Amino acid sequence: MLSRVADNLYWMNRYVERAEGVTRLVEVKRDTNLEAEAKGDKRDYWRSALQAMCASEGAQEEDLNDPESFILFSKRWSSSVINSINQARENARMVRDQLSEEIWVELNNLYLFLNSPDAQQTYLQDSSKFFRRVIRFSLVFQGLSDATVHQDEGWLFMSLGKYLERADQTSRALDTLTLLGNEPTRLDLIGVLRICSAQSAYRKRYRGDLNLRNVADFLLFSQDFPRSLRFAIRRIDSNLHDISGVPAGNFSNEAERLTGSVLAQLNFSGIDAMLETGLHESIDDLQKKLIEVGQSIFETYVLLPFEIKNASVPPVVQSQMQQQ
Numbered sequence: 001m002l003s004r005v006a007d008n009l010y011w012m013n014r015y016v017e018r019a020e021g022v023t024r025l026v027e028v029k030r031d032t033n034l035e036a037e038a039k040g041d042k043r044d045y046w047r048s049a050l051q052a053m054c055a056s057e058g059a060q061e062e063d064l065n066d067p068e069s070f071i072l073f074s075k076r077w078s079s080s081v082i083n084s085i086n087q088a089r090e091n092a093r094m095v096r097d098q099l100s101e102e103i104w105v106e107l108n109n110l111y112l113f114l115n116s117p118d119a120q121q122t123y124l125q126d127s128s129k130f131f132r133r134v135i136r137f138s139l140v141f142q143g144l145s146d147a148t149v150h151q152d153e154g155w156l157f158m159s160l161g162k163y164l165e166r167a168d169q170t171s172r173a174l175d176t177l178t179l180l181g182n183e184p185t186r187l188d189l190i191g192v193l194r195i196c197s198a199q200s201a202y203r204k205r206y207r208g209d210l211n212l213r214n215v216a217d218f219l220l221f222s223q224d225f226p227r228s229l230r231f232a233i234r235r236i237d238s239n240l241h242d243i244s245g246v247p248a249g250n251f252s253n254e255a256e257r258l259t260g261s262v263l264a265q266l267n268f269s270g271i272d273a274m275l276e277t278g279l280h281e282s283i284d285d286l287q288k289k290l291i292e293v294g295q296s297i298f299e300t301y302v303l304l305p306f307e308i309k310n311a312s313v314p315p316v317v318q319s320q321m322q323q324q
Helices: 003-038 045-052 061-065 067-073 081-094 101-114 117-125 127-148 153-178 186-195 199-206 212-221 229-244 254-267 271-277 279-301 305-310 315-322
Strands: none
Touching: 003 045, 003 067, 003 081, 003 127, 003 153, 003 186, 003 279, 045 067, 045 153, 061 067, 067 081, 067 117, 081 101, 101 117, 101 127, 117 127, 127 153, 153 186, 153 212, 153 229, 153 279, 186 199, 186 212, 199 212, 212 229, 212 271, 229 254, 229 279, 254 279, 271 279
């Protein structure tokens, strides 16, 4: 497979997963903020969300006054929902022959909707309808990817992008709890579970025993919940070994070595050790390792060794690398 094709497929899925994750965060933070205000809670819930997503640094004053529109529709912030879908569609356009007609139609329809006046009008009139449309698209997109695409190398790179972005989004959602400035309330904990679509699965495991330790343990270490970091990293490790053909437990490149190291950390440590180190510090360390994994995938499968050593990275590539 051509390296540029693999890169386009990888980023297409990362951007779709990012759009879903950011949309879920806005939907839940909006509900949490309204409910907290009704109870007289004056905490700024948007500040922790923007900080966790690294969005506050580039935001201007008018953006912070309307964080919902900024996160969803900003053309300046690269990870906004509209920019994520635009980038996903552009990557899909470059590899149209690798995709099924159904995938292209669904992605193109959402792209046209978000770039029309109807999108903001729908959001203002019925925000729940807007959220459902974006989230439903992502779920349909994932189902079509598994049901209508050959599960060959191209599909493996699509899966890599999905799970690497999912791990990042879950870690950032959990990190919002550490950035509130005080002990998270029951409302905060439920909000993070909702962002990760984990409320029902959590209840099944913990029978309603809701506290920060259990929520963090579930989202970081669960072996069978699809949005936990441990589950996502295990799938990334499996996909990388399927691409290279190297047996699990060994490595043939830096991406496999780094992923194996992160997986071992999650397999042989626990939530108590992370809490002792500091939950925010532990999450921050995991996020840095995820960035290193993404960078290593890029260097292993997209850049040629000569280019890595002797050529500067083009601006477009630099922009995509920064999104990791």
